[in-house]
Amino acid sequence: MADITVNQVATQTFYQIPQIFMVNIKKKFSAEGKPTGKIKMTSVYAKKLSNDGKIAYGVLYDRCMLSIHSYRNGELTYVDKNGSVFLVYTVEDLMEILDRSKPTVLKIKKELKELGLLRAVKQGKNRPNRLYLQNVNAELQEYEHYDAEVVEKGRDKGTVVYHHVKTLDYKGCVLFEIERPNSEENSVLEKPIKSTNSGSQKTLPPKKAVKSTNFGSQKFLLPEVKKFDPIKTEKSHTENNSTRHSSRKPASNSNELDQPAGTCDIPSQKTSEKKFIKPQVYSLLQEIADSYFDHLPWDNAYHLTHRQKMKIGSFLETGWVTSSEVLHCIERIPQDCESPYAYLVTSIENLMAERKLEVKLNAHKRAQEHYGG
Known part of the structure; x- marks a missing residue:
């Protein structure tokens, strides 16, 4: 190896690649040095x-x-x-x-x-x-503006998350802009549920519909841990469900994937009526799509379709999986995989199923410890 010196640059030749083919990012910081946002200069060339x-x-x-x-x-x-x-x-x-x-x-x-x-x-x-x-075509240059948010709690505490808020064309005209989510709506989704049997706040796992094993018409049983009541909490229910459903595969008729984690028994009416991905989640999908494309070999690489990205976005909205974990799942896709997207979706679903089972078992354990069962 040898360092590049000032005398040799003029004697070497290089291939010229237009800068519009690449992504250029300029980050913005406050007077205290905290990130406040960033501007991502990109184009259809850089994306596709x-x-x-x-x-x-x-x-x-x-x-x-x-x-x-x-x-x-x-x-x-x-x-x-x-x-x-x-x-x-x-x-x-x-x-x-x-x-x-x-x-x-x-x-x-x-x-x-x-x-x-x-x-x-x-x-x-x-x-x-x-x-x-x-x-x-220089007119295809776009400027994507992002607002920065520092995660204050949870496993990703201290991580800076950027939310895509608007996109401008090369003339400064607005191509895309979102409105901030309603603060009242966020308070409903993030508010923990109070237990009726104690003064502390406890977050219950989402309801799960379990298909009856009896022959004949299909029956749906109530979730085992709906209230921390020693009379209605039976050990046999827990053991039967642990045996009936594998930890690597969610129940086929489960409603858990449609409910955000933490909403439990009182989901917001506004949330249930929504048919679109939240702005916070949507801003992460392009990064996931780029990582997916870059991970695949060039002779088999393709961009995720809008429908495929929305599918991944629906997983993120449940709260059972984070964007970092989705990126880790992408990294584990084998290079010779014939169906990489199906492999990715299955990996995410398995991870979510394991997390749900873990929450359920922990809830039963806390109930038994609390009531001495």
Whole structure:
């Protein structure tokens, strides 16, 4: 290895990649040094173009500059009658230049074409197409504004969470903006439930519908720990349910996934009527989607669809799993997995099921200790 010195930079050549292809972040801090927010400069190129596609654009742009240099020296081979510079490369040529497999090269060409960065013109049978590299569109630059919030309690205490509040285009016009959640609504969701048998506040686990094992019509039993009452808390119920449901798989007809943790027996009417993801959760989904795309191998990478991201967002809204844990689940997806999204969803569901069972068992244990059962 050798350090870069001031004398050698001028003698080396580099491929040029437009800055609009990359994400640039500027963080904002208060006078006390606490984070207050950040501005994320991004674009559709940065979000949808893979790293291979970005490098390929730089390589092809360098070849265009060589063609322009040759044109100035009298070589007209790679300039058409309109003065536009073109390239003549077969898929095999690009495989050799980029040092990538055929599927990857085809994927790169598709990305560049879909984003308007490459245009191909057919030249007839058995003749390679002319490739016209296109200029980037600076008007696609976007500025995403985030507000910072420091977690004050829980396992993520001290962690800075950024909430996406608005997006501006290159002219400063608003493309996206959200309203702050209603403070009254948040107080309903975060308010703990008081136990009727003691003065302390205790958070009960959410209700769970259990399918009866009796033959005939389906019956739904009440949850075992609804109230801390020694008469209604039976040990046999706990043992039967622990055996009936595996800790690695939630009950098929469980309603727990639809209820946020902590709402218990009195869910907010406003919350039950909502059909959209909360802004705090929505701001984390793009980071999760980017991590998912970056983790997959390039020959099998794809972006999560809106519906898939909303599915993950619904998991986060329950409160049974955090965004950090979702990112850890993504890191554990095998590189050769044929269905990575299904693997991710199953991992999250298993984690949630284990957490619910743990809460239920702890609730029974506290009830037995409290009443001496």
